[in-house]
Amino acid sequence: MKYIIAIIQPDRLDEVMQRLEEKEIHLVTVTNVMGRGRQKGIAEVYRSHREAGTLLKKIKLEIAVNSEYVKSTLDAIIAGGRTGQVGDGKIFVLNLDEVIRIRTGETGGVAIG
Amino acid sequence: MRQRIIFAALVALAVMAMTIGATAQQVISTQAASTALASKDISAGDTAWVSISTGLVLLMTIPGLAFFYGGLVRRKNVLSILMQCFMMMCLITLQWALFGYSLAFGPDVKGIIGNLSWAGLQNVSAATASSYAPTIPHQMFMIFQMMFAVITPALIIGAFAERMKFAAFAIFSLLWATFVYDPICHWMWGKGGFLNNMGVLDFAGGTVVHINAGIASLVAAIIIGKRLGYPNRMSPPHNLPFATLGAGLLWFGWFGFNAGSALCAGSLSTSAFVATHLAAATGGLTWAIMDMVANKRATVLGTISGGVAGLATITQAAGYVGPLAAIAIGIFAGIVPWIFVSIIKPRLGYDDALDAFGVHGIGGILGALLTGVFASKAVNPAGADGLIYGNMHLFKVQCIAVLVTVMYAFVVTFILLRLVDALVGLRADTQSERIGLDLTDHRETGYTVLD
Numbered sequence: 001m002k003y004i005i006a007i008i009q010p011d012r013l014d015e016v017m018q019r020l021e022e023k024e025i026h027l028v029t030v031t032n033v034m035g036r037g038r039q040k041g042i043a044e045v046y047r048s049h050r051e052a053g054t055l056l057k058k059i060k061l062e063i064a065v066n067s068e069y070v071k072s073t074l075d076a077i078i079a080g081g082r083t084g085q086v087g088d089g090k091i092f093v094l095n096l097d098e099v100i101r102i103r104t105g106e107t108g109g110v111a112i113g
Numbered sequence: 114m115r116q117r118i119i120f121a122a123l124v125a126l127a128v129m130a131m132t133i134g135a136t137a138q139q140v141i142s143t144q145a146a147s148t149a150l151a152s153k154d155i156s157a158g159d160t161a162w163v164s165i166s167t168g169l170v171l172l173m174t175i176p177g178l179a180f181f182y183g184g185l186v187r188r189k190n191v192l193s194i195l196m197q198c199f200m201m202m203c204l205i206t207l208q209w210a211l212f213g214y215s216l217a218f219g220p221d222v223k224g225i226i227g228n229l230s231w232a233g234l235q236n237v238s239a240a241t242a243s244s245y246a247p248t249i250p251h252q253m254f255m256i257f258q259m260m261f262a263v264i265t266p267a268l269i270i271g272a273f274a275e276r277m278k279f280a281a282f283a284i285f286s287l288l289w290a291t292f293v294y295d296p297i298c299h300w301m302w303g304k305g306g307f308l309n310n311m312g313v314l315d316f317a318g319g320t321v322v323h324i325n326a327g328i329a330s331l332v333a334a335i336i337i338g339k340r341l342g343y344p345n346r347m348s349p350p351h352n353l354p355f356a357t358l359g360a361g362l363l364w365f366g367w368f369g370f371n372a373g374s375a376l377c378a379g380s381l382s383t384s385a386f387v388a389t390h391l392a393a394a395t396g397g398l399t400w401a402i403m404d405m406v407a408n409k410r411a412t413v414l415g416t417i418s419g420g421v422a423g424l425a426t427i428t429q430a431a432g433y434v435g436p437l438a439a440i441a442i443g444i445f446a447g448i449v450p451w452i453f454v455s456i457i458k459p460r461l462g463y464d465d466a467l468d469a470f471g472v473h474g475i476g477g478i479l480g481a482l483l484t485g486v487f488a489s490k491a492v493n494p495a496g497a498d499g500l501i502y503g504n505m506h507l508f509k510v511q512c513i514a515v516l517v518t519v520m521y522a523f524v525v526t527f528i529l530l531r532l533v534d535a536l537v538g539l540r541a542d543t544q545s546e547r548i549g550l551d552l553t554d555h556r557e558t559g560y561t562v563l564d
Contacts, residue, residue, distance in 0.1 A: 045408050046349055047418060048455030
């Protein structure tokens with residue numbers, strides 16, 4: 001089992017969700033986050049005062065999948081999230097030790113989806 | 114200790130109200146006799162308009178100014194701003210009724226201050242008019258002016274926002290209203306006030322309200338010091354939609370402020386109404402253009418700031434200038450405060466958090482001087498002609514009024530702030546400032562994260 005964390009551009013969320021649906025990946029947790037990578041953001045200006053080092057708005061997706069779904073999940077995120085511009089984001093893939101469905105107490109691969 | 118001071122203040126207030134109440138009984142009976150005679154001079158239309166205007170000017174402070182300022186601070190301080198504006202309404206309303214109105218408008222003492230014969234609204238009748246406004250009841254004039262007395266100290270909140278203790282704010286506001294606003298109001302508008310006698314023109318409070326509060330803001334910003342992290346590690350305004358809503362309500366309320374200052378409904382209120390609107394629109398447009406030229410983008414904050422600057426600048430001239438002069442004043446209002454806020458303030462290095470001085474102080478001074486330039490007797494026969502009509506005198510007295518107000522407001526505000534600092538301490542401690550005044554001063558938060 002893998003735990004996939006993706007940081008993407010906010011405006012790519014709809015596209016990524018659609019691609020995930022197509023691959024039948026329905027379970028996802030989405031969070032608004034702030035962050036920055038190597039790219040410079042758009043400096044905001046308030047009464048001519050230019051803000052320095054603004055963090056950028058990003059979206060964080062978290063998806064837990066069984067190993068056979070990892071590739072299709074990654075493909076979907078990349079296909080939906082890529083614009084070719086700096087700032088498209090990153091995907092992190094982590095090993096997942098255990099999953100427990102709270103309602104039934106089931107554990108492991110059956111509990112994941 | 115603190116509780117004891119507050120309790121003592123409340124007791125004092127109650128005792129005062131009771132004594133005034135007792136003496137007032139006799140007054141009411143004598144007034145009743147003259148009511149039937151004078152009430153036929155009261156105009157229903159004028160009274161209706163000034164009543165509505167009073168409500169409009171209330172709206173400028175809460176929620177207009179409250180949301181304008183509230184949107185511009187960080188989210189952890191939004192309640193402290195709303196609270197300060199709301200509390201100002203409560204506090205100064207009582208101050209005005211108990212003694213403030215009498216100090217400002219009561220029978221003159223040597224051109225400097227009113228005496229206390231109208232304290233507790235004694236001799237301020239709801240049935241008869243006063244010499245200030247012959248067609249509306251005296252109490253109507255009193256409560257209309259009350260709203261000006263409230264919004265003026267409320268403007269200063271923008272300078273010390275996000276870092277002043279609530280107790281210090283309350284004490285300072287009460288003292289400032291009494292020792293700065295009331296005297297200056299008397300000089301300019303009181304019968305016998307020395308600026309009034311000199312022929313200075315201040316239609317709706319460019320000097321009394323905006324220069325006065327603007328200078329106090331400058332002093333407050335300097336004395337209380339910069340916010341932690343200013344200027345380079347500050348979060349941006351937390352809710353510009355709030356600020357825009359507030360600016361819109363200010364504009365709306367300003368019709369009461371300026372057109373209501375005609376104290377009657379008719380041609381004078383109409384020309385003031387039109388001048389006010391034209392200057393606001395021109396100010397907003399001009400500021401947006403300045404932003405485009407200097408920063409490549411027209412900004413929302415800039416445009417609403419320009420609108421407010423236009424309103425602050427036209428205030429003094431509103432009832433004395435024609436439409437084209439109002440547009441000219443709006444252009445100045447979009448340029449001069451812009452230069453001040455964008456270029457001069459950052460170099461001076463003080464932290465006037467929400468530009469109360471930059472917009473109101475500079476706008477007010479500009480408006481006072483431009484009144485001396487553009488005022489026209491053709492627009493308002495009760496006014497005077499300005500520089501462009503070849504009259505040097507008006508411009509001269511306008512300059513004197515600005516100087517006198519700036520100096521008095523500067524010195525007395527300075528003394529009052531030092532006094533309050535010694536009494537309770539002005540500035541919230543560092544830990545409170547970091548956490549935010551909503552939680553530390555009021556034990557509340559503006560926004561929840563969960564549910």
